[in-house]
Amino acid sequence: MSASSKALVTGAAGFIGSNLCDYLLEKNLQVIGIDNFSTGQKEFLQKSERSSCFRLHESDLSNLDQIKGIFLDEKPDIVFHLAANADVRFGLEYPRRDLEQGTIVTHNVLEAARTAGVKKFAYSSTGSVYGEPNVFPTPEDCPFPIQTSLYAASKLAGEAMIQAYAEGFGMQGFIFRFVSILGPRYTHGHVFDFIQKLKLDPSQLEVLGDGKQKKAYLHIEDCLNAIWTVINKADQKINIYNLGPDEFSTVNDSLDTIESILGVSPIRKYSGGERGWVGDSPFIFLDCSKLKSLGWESTYSIQDGVKATAKFLLDNPQLIITGQNKDLAK
Amino acid sequence: MSASSKALVTGAAGFIGSNLCDYLLEKNLQVIGIDNFSTGQKEFLQKSERSSCFRLHESDLSNLDQIKGIFLDEKPDIVFHLAANADVRFGLEYPRRDLEQGTIVTHNVLEAARTAGVKKFAYSSTGSVYGEPNVFPTPEDCPFPIQTSLYAASKLAGEAMIQAYAEGFGMQGFIFRFVSILGPRYTHGHVFDFIQKLKLDPSQLEVLGDGKQKKAYLHIEDCLNAIWTVINKADQKINIYNLGPDEFSTVNDSLDTIESILGVSPIRKYSGGERGWVGDSPFIFLDCSKLKSLGWESTYSIQDGVKATAKFLLDNPQLIITGQNKDLAK
Numbered sequence: 001m002s003a004s005s006k007a008l009v010t011g012a013a014g015f016i017g018s019n020l021c022d023y024l025l026e027k028n029l030q031v032i033g034i035d036n037f038s039t040g041q042k043e044f045l046q047k048s049e050r051s052s053c054f055r056l057h058e059s060d061l062s063n064l065d066q067i068k069g070i071f072l073d074e075k076p077d078i079v080f081h082l083a084a085n086a087d088v089r090f091g092l093e094y095p096r097r098d099l100e101q102g103t104i105v106t107h108n109v110l111e112a113a114r115t116a117g118v119k120k121f122a123y124s125s126t127g128s129v130y131g132e133p134n135v136f137p138t139p140e141d142c143p144f145p146i147q148t149s150l151y152a153a154s155k156l157a158g159e160a161m162i163q164a165y166a167e168g169f170g171m172q173g174f175i176f177r178f179v180s181i182l183g184p185r186y187t188h189g190h191v192f193d194f195i196q197k198l199k200l201d202p203s204q205l206e207v208l209g210d211g212k213q214k215k216a217y218l219h220i221e222d223c224l225n226a227i228w229t230v231i232n233k234a235d236q237k238i239n240i241y242n243l244g245p246d247e248f249s250t251v252n253d254s255l256d257t258i259e260s261i262l263g264v265s266p267i268r269k270y271s272g273g274e275r276g277w278v279g280d281s282p283f284i285f286l287d288c289s290k291l292k293s294l295g296w297e298s299t300y301s302i303q304d305g306v307k308a309t310a311k312f313l314l315d316n317p318q319l320i321i322t323g324q325n326k327d328l329a330k
Numbered sequence: 331m332s333a334s335s336k337a338l339v340t341g342a343a344g345f346i347g348s349n350l351c352d353y354l355l356e357k358n359l360q361v362i363g364i365d366n367f368s369t370g371q372k373e374f375l376q377k378s379e380r381s382s383c384f385r386l387h388e389s390d391l392s393n394l395d396q397i398k399g400i401f402l403d404e405k406p407d408i409v410f411h412l413a414a415n416a417d418v419r420f421g422l423e424y425p426r427r428d429l430e431q432g433t434i435v436t437h438n439v440l441e442a443a444r445t446a447g448v449k450k451f452a453y454s455s456t457g458s459v460y461g462e463p464n465v466f467p468t469p470e471d472c473p474f475p476i477q478t479s480l481y482a483a484s485k486l487a488g489e490a491m492i493q494a495y496a497e498g499f500g501m502q503g504f505i506f507r508f509v510s511i512l513g514p515r516y517t518h519g520h521v522f523d524f525i526q527k528l529k530l531d532p533s534q535l536e537v538l539g540d541g542k543q544k545k546a547y548l549h550i551e552d553c554l555n556a557i558w559t560v561i562n563k564a565d566q567k568i569n570i571y572n573l574g575p576d577e578f579s580t581v582n583d584s585l586d587t588i589e590s591i592l593g594v595s596p597i598r599k600y601s602g603g604e605r606g607w608v609g610d611s612p613f614i615f616l617d618c619s620k621l622k623s624l625g626w627e628s629t630y631s632i633q634d635g636v637k638a639t640a641k642f643l644l645d646n647p648q649l650i651i652t653g654q655n656k657d658l659a660k
Contacts (some may be wrong), residue, residue, distance in 0.1 A: 092498040095444070099437050103487060107429050114425070131493075143471040146568050147493040157433060157487035163461075163477040168422040168608050238476050278498050 001078065001232060003028035008076035008118075010061060010109055011083030012048075013040025015185045016124065016220065020080060021048040023224045029053070032074045034067070036060040039086065041319075044185050061105040064112070071116035078120035078231065081109045081158075087188055088128055088151040089277050095150060102154030103161075110165050121166070122174040122231060125159050127216070127244065127286050128152035129177060137287035140177070140240050149279030159240075166237050174231055179244035179284060182305040183220035184312045187319055190251060191309045194258050196320050202264040208276035211252040211268065214283045216244045219300035219308065229296045242286035249302040251276075257306045261314070331408065331562060333358035338406035338448075340391060340439060341413030342378075343370025345515045346454065346550065350410060351378040353554045359383070362404045364397070366390040369416065371649075374515050391435040394442070401446035408450035408561065411439045411488075417518055418458055418481040419607050425480060432484030433491075440495050451496070452504040452561060455489050457546070457574065457616050458482035459507060467617035470507070470570050479609030489570075496567050504561055509574035509614060512635040513550035514642045517649055520581060521639045524588050526650050532594040538606035541582040541598065544613045546574045549630035549638065559626045572616035579632040581606075587636045591644070 001007070007024050011017040012033025017040070024031045025048055033045065033056045048054040057070050061083055085101040106123070113121055129152045130138050131145040147153045159175050166173040180189055197205055218226075226243045234241070259265060274282040300308070313320060331337070337354050341347040342363025347370070354361045355378055363375065363386045378384045387400050391413055415431040436453070443451055459482045460468050461475040477483045489505050496503040510519055527535055548556075556573045564571070589595060604612040618626075630638070643650060 095441060095495075096437065099434070099491075103433060104429070107426065111425060141473040144474055146570075147490040148497045150491065150494045150498070153487070153490035153494045156490045157483070160477040160483035160486045161429075161480065164480045164483045164609065165425075167478045168480070240476075279494065 001027070001029060004030060005077045006030040006032065006074065007078050007080060008032040008034065008071070008074060009080045009082065010034045011040065012056065013037055013042060013045050014082060014086065015187055016181055016223065017082045018044035018048065018185055019183070019220050020082070020224060020227070021045065021054065023228070025051045025053055027228070032057065032076060034059050034061065034070065035083070041187070061108055062100065064108045067108060067112045068115050071112040071118070075116050076118055078122060079109065079113050079118050080122045081106060082124045084124070085151065088126070088149055088279070092150070092278060098150040098154035102151070103157040106158035107161055110161055113171070114165065114169050118171065120172050120174065120231065121162055122227065123158060123162055123176065125155045125175050125177045126152060127177050127179050127242065127284050128281060129156045129159070132281055136283065137285045138242070139287040140242055140290060148281065163238050173238045174234065175238070175240045176227060176230070177240065177242045177286065178223065179216040179218050179286060181220055181223050182217045182309040184308070186309050186312065190254060191258060191306055192313065194255060195262070195310060195313050198258070198262055198264055198266060199320060202262070203266055205266040205268050207251065207255065207268050207270050209251065209273055209280065210270050211250065211255065213251050213274070213276060213280070214248045214285065215251065216248045216285050217302050217305050218244050218298065219305040222298040222300055226291055226296050229294050230291065233294045241291045242288045243291060244286040244288050245298045245302055246288070247302055248285040253303065254306045257303050258310050261307060261310045331357070331359060334360060335407045336360040336362065336404065337408050337410060338362040338364065338401070338404060339410045339412060340364045341370065342386065343367060343372060343375050344412060344416065345517055346511055346553065347412045348374035348378065348515055349513070349550050350412070350554060350557070351375065351384065353558070355381045355383055357558070362387065362406060364389050364391065364400065365413070371517070391438055392430065394438045397438060397442045398445050401442040401448070405446050406448055408452060409439065409443050409448050410452045411436060412454045414454070415481065418456070418479055418609070422480070422608060428480040428484035432481070433487040436488035437491055440491055443501070444495065444499050448501065450502050450504065450561065451492055452557065453488060453492055453506065455485045455505050455507045456482055457507050457509050457572065457614050458611060459486045459489070462611055466613065467615045468572070469617040470572055470620060478611065493568050503568045504564065505568070505570045506557060506560070507570065507572045507616065508553065509546040509548050509616060511550055511553050512547045512639040514638070516639050516642065520584060521588060521636055522643065524585060525592070525640060525643050528588070528592055528594055528596060529650060532592070533596055535596040535598050537581065537585065537598050537600050539581065539603055539610065540600050541580065541585065543581050543604070543606060543610065544578045544615065545581065546578045546615050547632050547635050548574050548628065549635040552628040552630055556621055556626050559624050560621065563624045571621045572618045573621060574616040574618050575628045575632055576618070577632055578615040583633065584636045587633050588640050591637060591640045
């Protein structure tokens, strides 16, 4: 992207979205943010809003006419569609949520982008679309997977529509299959849950599963550098990239780090089983050689990422103790 | 399925749906049909409606409350979800159609099935979910494909939701990736289009693409036997099966057969290019060894299927000349 290109970011007030807005502004792009603040945080956009190159639209992506209007007014060069229900768990309790906030909203954003002549469409998918793969580390072209969660099913549906739009309407698609992302403004996931629980009761801790689930986590800075690398260097019609570190780590490893930072030694009560919840993948480890071939390298180890995240949350206790965030972390 | 099991068929008045209703009734099942008759034909259900074991609900699957009521009243043992926009073309002209008639409707049917405690869910997907694969014949576990049409994107979204429901709610899923199906009650596709055009003008014929597209077609009888084999013999949580013949054939081969039956020799005017339309796959040939391992074999050659289909259409000219079907065939 050249300086003064215009980027539109959906989910702009979310964890990844707000960090991306700051990042793109530092790269001298004009940045248009959209968020409905259902889970996004106004304070995360304080830095972006100090820039004259940033503009925010408070709008709900389920309102197709409204977002078509925004896209037609703004005519961005590239869209980063990050807005979604961000929690892979609980799809079974609200089985329509991922359809509505994921699949249908993604179609709306694609339609708005098409209507406004947008040529580049970037999308935050997930390594969860690999389900429970047989190949580790898992490459982008691993055997056709089987979905295990409604969250991943919705992300896969989004990928598929973007691919069809790219084929049919001459857009260029950038699909990022993330591992879990950590770092400043992180507001949900296992580090969040553990710290929240330990703040309430440092003597004991419920751990979903057996604690041996092997997972990969990437620091938000490494994530943003990867996105920037891909949108500037990948030149296919459809560009699908895994984003993750070279290592994996267990839930117990993260817990060791968190307990050490908090200075607590709770009795760990494991709910048991290989999986933390129905649809959880007991092993996530992505092959990122395709991304590395573009020159990207990760700079944070997983446990450094966990440390940075824990410190951010301890420095921002309002994110943990508010009712809103208790709901998020349920 | 044991005799007296109850099957619910969506899209019951369609080509495959109506044939499936007849087939299941012959197997002594109770059959509940649902159709909104947007493209289904009442006459296709005449045979089923003579059976006391058949009941039809005229209902639209986009009305979730209504179909939940039907499912709760009927409490079927197995659902065959066939209803969808059936035409892989024109997704780009109506970019929301496959989302609404495919993805969202499939979610509604899954929700109705879950609410009613249905334990088996069968789904008509498509070989088009393989996009433009690199492996021929293409097996079910070929490399993670890239979608080229909104039709296939919607079918993939349906597959993914069924997989997540099977994982989360203890259903058993049967996913059939069909090639194009031919035979009695066939009302759209290349054989239909060619005959319709040749009836209007036997002196010349527009052919989409270069006529060399390699495609596979399966006769409806072979298709129904395959479905019956799988639902009775496959015992995994998720059962994904390709359905197709051992051969492929070109569009020109089909045209030779059709011209011979009609006794015409039109000048063929090719629109040119490897693909008939944007998102068309120039080569479809599925590896069905997984299905064959259950004991199934096809009995019709492709060109015998084309002949049977052409004869059916010539015997039922009302399907070709009605305004409704002209719309279907557009």
